Amino acid sequence: MPRTLHPSPLTTEVLRRIGERYAIEEGIGGMLLDDLEQWLQTVLATLSCKSDTAAAILYSLKLWPALLRYCDDGAR
Numbered sequence: 001m002p003r004t005l006h007p008s009p010l011t012t013e014v015l016r017r018i019g020e021r022y023a024i025e026e027g028i029g030g031m032l033l034d035d036l037e038q039w040l041q042t043v044l045a046t047l048s049c050k051s052d053t054a055a056a057i058l059y060s061l062k063l064w065p066a067l068l069r070y071c072d073d074g075a076r
Contacts, residue, residue: 029071037064 040057047054 033068033071037061 040061044054044057044061047057
């Protein structure tokens with residue numbers, strides 16, 4: 001038979017703290033990604049198009065929409 005769970009001060013506090021972290025992440029996550037994308041674009045402009053680093057950055061930027069979709073999904 002399943003146990004019935006009851007709120008307690010401890011569980012309430014844990015959930016409050018977890019909620020605070022999610023709120024912070026939600027608030028700054030997009031800004032951090034925007035900053036990273038801009039930085040990658042800036043660095044890319046300084047590299048030889050034949051460099052391995054440029055290829056890696058281009059690959060990352062090509063997949064950027066998938067990263068944004070992943071970060072916007074609350075079911076992580």
